[in-house]
Structures are given as structure tokens and as C-alpha cells.
Amino acid sequence: MGVYATKGESREEIRARLKEAGVEYLWAQFVDMNGVAKVNQVPFAVFDDIIDEGAGFAGGAVWGLNQGPHSHDLMPRGPILKHFANCRGSPTRLWSTPIFL
Numbered sequence: 001m002g003v004y005a006t007k008g009e010s011r012e013e014i015r016a017r018l019k020e021a022g023v024e025y026l027w028a029q030f031v032d033m034n035g036v037a038k039v040n041q042v043p044f045a046v047f048d049d050i051i052d053e054g055a056g057f058a059g060g061a062v063w064g065l066n067q068g069p070h071s072h073d074l075m076p077r078g079p080i081l082k083h084f085a086n087c088r089g090s091p092t093r094l095w096s097t098p099i100f101l
Contacts, residue, residue: 025043030057
């Protein structure tokens with residue numbers, strides 16, 4: 001199990017390193033207004049999309065924002081290229097945190 005800190009690498013360098021490591025999924029996380037972690041597992045194939053557009057979360061699942069099932073998805077983005085860590089027991093999944101609304 002390793003930790004992947006980006007060390008100021010470019011997006012392309014990070015993508016190549018994670019691909020070489022066999023990463024299949026990224027887990028994007030943010031914390032809601034009550035301190036509850038919200039997590040979305042996204043395929044590595046959409047690496048650029050979660051950086052540029054954000055990782056989609058159901059708005060109704062985030063308490064305190066007056067959103068329901070009919071509301072648009074939340075697309076949080078942030079410094080997700082800063083730190084990655086392997087998920088326990090799964091070398092092909094990486095945890096990426098934090099991202100912000």
C-alpha cells in the first residue's frame with residue numbers, strides 16, 4: 001500500500017503514474033455541513049472530467065442545502081491532484097481528498 005503525493009507534477013505526469021500503477025477507480029470525497037463524508041467512486045477513465053467538471057453527487061443526499069431528488073447534481077471540484085492514497089485492501093482504487101462545493 002502506497003501513498004501517491006503529486007509533488008508538483010503535471011496532470012499528464014500524474015495520470016501516467018496512476019495508469020502505470022494499475023489504478024482503475026478514484027474515490028472522490030467531500031464533507032457536508034454536518035461533517036458527514038460524501039464519497040463517489042469514479043472510473044479512472046474519467047480522470048480529466050472530475051478535475052475539469054467535478055465529481056457528480058446527488059444534491060438531495062447533501063443535508064442542509066434545501067435540495068431534493070428533483071434537484072440538480074452537485075459537481076464539487078478542488079485540489080484533488082494534491083494527494084492520493086490507496087484504499088485499504090484494494091490496490092486498484094485510490095482515495096482522493098479533499099474536494100469542495
